Amino acid sequence: MITLYDYELSGNCYKVRLLLHLLQVGFARREIDFHPGREHQSPWFLALNPLGQLPVLDDDGWILRDAQAILVYLAGRYDPTQRWCPREDAAGLATLVSWLSFADGLTATAGLARLHDTLFYAADIEQCRRGAHRALRVLDEHLWFAEQEGRQWICSREAPTIADIACFPTVMLSEEGGISRLPYPAIRRWTDRVRRLEGFVTMPGIF
C-alpha cells in the first residue's frame, strides 16, 4: 500500500501524483499542512524526513524522500513496460538523470519565485527569475531541436519518460512566479503534449 505525504499546491508532490495516475497505481494521500501550518517542519515529520521536504513516499512501510528519487522508484517498481525510466544503456540513463537534476534546478529558481510570490518566501526574486529563464532557454532549445529530429519528449524518441514528468510541473506553474512562457514556443508545444497523455491529472494552476 502506497501512502504519499502530500501537499496539493506543491509541484514536486503533483509530479508524483501525476506519475501514479499515469501508471494507474492506487495510493492514499496524507495531506500535510505545508502552509500556513508548516507541518513539514514539525518533529514528527522531521523524524520521517530530516530534510523537512515534501513529498515523502511510504510503500508498505518503506520510506523514500525526494520527488525525483520517488519517480525513479515508482517507474522501476510499477511500470512493467519500463518505458518511463529505461535503464538498459548507461548513456541513456545518465542523460535522463541529468534532466532530473535539471528539474531540481527549475524548482530552485522558478519554483522558489512562485513560493516568493504566492506564499511570501524570502528570496532574491530577480535572481530566481533570471535563473529560471536561463534554464527555460536551455529546455526550449533542446525541445526545438528534438522536434527537428522527430522526437517529442525530453529523452526518448518514442515515449515520454520521468524526465518529462519531473520538469513539467515547475514549468507549468512558472507564471505564478512572474515567469512568462511566451519566449518558449517549443516548451509550450511540449506541455500541450504532456497534458494530452492518457491518465493525465490536473492540480490547481495546471489544467
Add this chain to the structure above:
Amino acid sequence: MDRWFPVARSEEVRPGHVFQTSLLGQEIAVWRGRSGAVNAWENRCPHRGVRLSIGEQIENELRCRYHGWRFASGSGQCTHIPSHPTQKPGAALCATAYSSTERYGYVWASLQPRDDVPSLPPEGSVAVAVTPPVEGAITTLRSVYVAASLEAVAERLLLGRVARLDAYTLVTEAYDTAGVDDAAVANIDSVYWLLQPLEPCATVIHGLVGKLIPAAQRLAGLRAYNARLIGVRDAVELAR
C-alpha cells in the same frame, strides 16, 4: 505600426496548438483552424479577458478554456456560449482578429488592417542588391528571443556583413567564408534577419535562408545558425 511582421514560423503553428506571441506590446494568439487558414487574434477572450492562448482549437473554432465560448476562424465571431446553448451569440461578440497571412515560411500579422501581402525585400527598402526569397526554396531558422530593444539587436547584427533594408529587416549578402568551418553555413546566397518587436525591451530574430538546405546538412546548418544567433543574443544582453 502599419506593416506586416513575422510572428511565428508556419510549421510551429500546428493544428491543436495555440501559439502565444506579442507584437509591439500587444499579446497575440496565433492558431490554425481545420481549414488550414491562420488567425492572429488579440490574446484575450472578449468575455472575461482570459488568454485565448490557453484555449483549444476544435475543428474550425477556438474554444476559450474559461467558460467554453467558441470563436470562428477568420472572423473571430462568437459561435457558441455553453451557458446559453440555444441562443445565437450577438454579432458584437467577437474575438479581435488582426490581419494575418502566410508567406516565406512564416505567419505574418499586422495590428492595422491590411489586404496586401508581405514582400521581401520589403517595399521601399534601401537599394541593396539582394536575392528575393523564392517560396519553396527557403529554410527558416530557429527564431531566437532577445531581452533587448529591436534597435540594440539591429546594431549588433550590423557588426556582421549585414545591410539594413528597413527598420525591421536586415540581410546578409554572403558570409565571409574565411574562418567558417561549418560547411552547412558556408556558400549561402543570402540570409534575411526579420525582427519582431515583442515589446520595447524584447525582440525576436527570425532568420530566413534563401535556399533549401539539403536534408543531410539541414540539422547541422540549423544548429550552426542557432549558435550564431545565441551569440548575438548573449552579446546584446551583456551590453545592456
